[in-house]
Amino acid sequence: xxxxxxxxxxxxxxxxxxxxxxxxxxxxxxxxxxxxxxxxxxxxxxxxxxxxxxxxxxxxxxxxxxxxxxxxxxxxxxxxxxxxxxxxxxxxxxxxxxxxxxxxxxxxxxxxxxxxxxxxxxxxxxxxxxxxxxxxxxxxxxxxxxxxxxxxxxxxxxxxxxxxxxxxxxxxxxxxxxxxxxxxxxxxxxxxxxxxxxxxxxxxxxxxxxxxxxxxxxxxxxxxxxxxxxxxxxxxxxxxxxxxxxxxxxxxxxxxxxxxxxxxxxxxxxxxxxxxxxxxxxxxxxxxxxxxxxxxxxxxxxxxxxxxxxxxxxxxxxxxxxxxxxxxxxx
Numbered sequence: 001x002x003x004x005x006x007x008x009x010x011x012x013x014x015x016x017x018x019x020x021x022x023x024x025x026x027x028x029x030x031x032x033x034x035x036x037x038x039x040x041x042x043x044x045x046x047x048x049x050x051x052x053x054x055x056x057x058x059x060x061x062x063x064x065x066x067x068x069x070x071x072x073x074x075x076x077x078x079x080x081x082x083x084x085x086x087x088x089x090x091x092x093x094x095x096x097x098x099x100x101x102x103x104x105x106x107x108x109x110x111x112x113x114x115x116x117x118x119x120x121x122x123x124x125x126x127x128x129x130x131x132x133x134x135x136x137x138x139x140x141x142x143x144x145x146x147x148x149x150x151x152x153x154x155x156x157x158x159x160x161x162x163x164x165x166x167x168x169x170x171x172x173x174x175x176x177x178x179x180x181x182x183x184x185x186x187x188x189x190x191x192x193x194x195x196x197x198x199x200x201x202x203x204x205x206x207x208x209x210x211x212x213x214x215x216x217x218x219x220x221x222x223x224x225x226x227x228x229x230x231x232x233x234x235x236x237x238x239x240x241x242x243x244x245x246x247x248x249x250x251x252x253x254x255x256x257x258x259x260x261x262x263x264x265x266x267x268x269x270x271x272x273x274x275x276x277x278x279x280x281x282x283x284x285x286x287x288x289x290x291x292x293x294x295x296x297x298x299x300x301x302x303x304x305x306x307x308x309x310x311x312x313x314x315x316x317x318x319x320x321x322x323x324x325x326x327x328x329x330x331x
Contacts, residue, residue: 001270001273001274001311001314001315002314002316003273003274003277003314003315003316004316004317005277005304005308005315005316005317006316006317006318007281008277008280008281008304009057009317009318009319009321011280011283011285011291012053012057012297012301013057013059014285015285015291015292015294015297016050016053016054016059016294018030018292019046019050019294020050021041021042022042023065023066023069024047024066024068024069024070024071024072024073025042025046025047025069025073026042026043026046026047026049026050026294027039027040027041027042027043027046027294028043028045028046028049028293028294028295029046029292029293029294030292031292037087039087042073043077043086044074044077044084044086044094044097044098045086045088045089045094045097045294045295046294047070047073047074047077047101048074048097048098048100048101049101049294049295049297049298050294051070051074051101051104051105052100052101052104052298052301052324052331053294053297053298053301055104055322055324055327056298056301056302056305056321056322056323056324057301057319057321058319058320058321058322060104067105070105071102071105071107074098074101074102074107075102075107075109075110077098078098078109078110078111079111080111080114081111081114081115082095082109082111082112082113082114082115082116083095083113083115083116084097084098084099084109088295089144090141090144090145090148092144092145092148092149092152093144093145093148095113095116095148095152096144096147096148096149096151096152096329096330097148097330097331099113099151099152099155099156099330100151100152100155100324100328100329100330100331103155103327103328104324104327104328108155108156109156112156112157113152113153113156113157116149116152116153116157117153117157120149120153121153121157121163122163123162123163123166123167126149126163126166126167127166127167127170129145129146129149130146130167130170130171133145133146135182135183135186136183136186136187136189136190137189137190138190139182139183139186139190139194139195139197139198139199140190140194140195140197140198141198142198143197143198143199143200143201143202144201146201146202147201147202147204147205147329147330148201148330150167150205150329151205151208151328151329151330152330154205154208154209154329155328155329164209167205168206168209168211171202171206171214172214175214175215176195176215177215177218178218179192179195179215179218179219179222180213180214180215180216180217180218180219180220180221180222181195181196181199181219181222182195182196182198182199191231191233192222192226192231193226193231193232193233193234193236193243193247194233196222196223196226196246196247196250197242197243197246199250200245200246200249200250201330203249203250203253203254204249204325204329204330204331205329207253207325207326207329208325208328208329212257213253213254213257216254216257216258216260217258217260219250219254220251220254220255220258220260220261220265221261223247223250223251223254223265224251224261224264224265224268226247227247227251227268227272228268232247237272237275237276237279238279239290240283240288240290240291240293240296240297240299240300241290241296241299241300242296242299242302242331243299244272244276244299244300244303245299245300245302245303245306245331248269248272248303248306248307248310249302249303249306249323249325251265251268251269252265252269252306252309252310256310266310266311269307269310269311270311270314272307273307273311273314273315276303276304276307277304280300280304298331299331301321302323302324302325302331304321305321305322305323306323308320308321309321309323
């Protein structure tokens with residue numbers, strides 16, 4: 001396989017430019033929806049996703065004044081209890097997402113994460129919260145909370161190793177040993193893909209902390225079967241969003257680190273990459289809703305960057321892409 005993706009990167013860069021309101025200020029959406037529910041002004045996810053995308057494609061601002069404006073705007077959204085709150089996601093997701101974006105600038109939030117420390121600051125409180133999450137009926141959505149609390153706190157709260165060990169030990173001991181995905185005994189209320197979409201969030205925390213994936217070989221088997229049987233419940237590979245990075249990142253990192261079924265995984269990634277790039281180049285960028293949602297676009301850009309990492313020399317661009325997850329956790 002050999003593919004030049006400069007055209008796709010150009011499409012992405014142009015979209016980010018269209019979302020810029022002023023220096024360091026970005027909107028998430030370019031137009032309103034039928035319900036009139038969208039914030040078309042500068043917003044948490046507009047700014048965070050613009051920073052993430054620019055970092056990924058090699059266009060991250062170098063000018064200290066521009067960087068300062070980004071940091072100032074992102075910090076302005078934080079509440080005094082330390083949380084960021086954005087209407088389309090749980091506040092633990094918003095806090096992790098904005099904190100991770102600030103880290104790209106070597107910056108921290110304005111206020112300490114008081115809420116997080118009060119509610120999750122000990123192993124006992126943190127584990128109690130993990131136990132309470134909807135692992136059976138809402139693994140994807142609830143993972144934003146269980147993974148988000150770790151990402152935000154590890155970046156800003158100097159969490160001790162005992163706390164980190166407790167987090168990863170609980171996840172390992174409670175991982176489903178059959179599929180390698182999600183919590184054990186998760187049943188079939190949700191599809192395995194939804195469990196993967198959730199488990200991905202915990203696994204990028206593992207990558208950041210240099211911890212091994214639990215049940216790695218079974219995880220790879222499940223991801224391979226999911227692709228070969230095409231049991232995805234989303235429009236996988238045919239829409240802009242996050243489902244693709246969830247599968248690509250997990251199967252690539254698990255097989256790369258273990259060596260298990262590696263060549264077979266690479267063939268699947270090649271097959272997917274060709275189809276995904278063909279789809280990307282077919283998008284009408286002037287009308288596509290999800291392409292012009294900077295948060296959804298960021299997810300797709302992450303998938304492209306991970307494919308380039310997985311297939312060195314096969315997916316070419318004038319500037320090599322970087323996956324933000326190799327710097328810090330959370331997307």
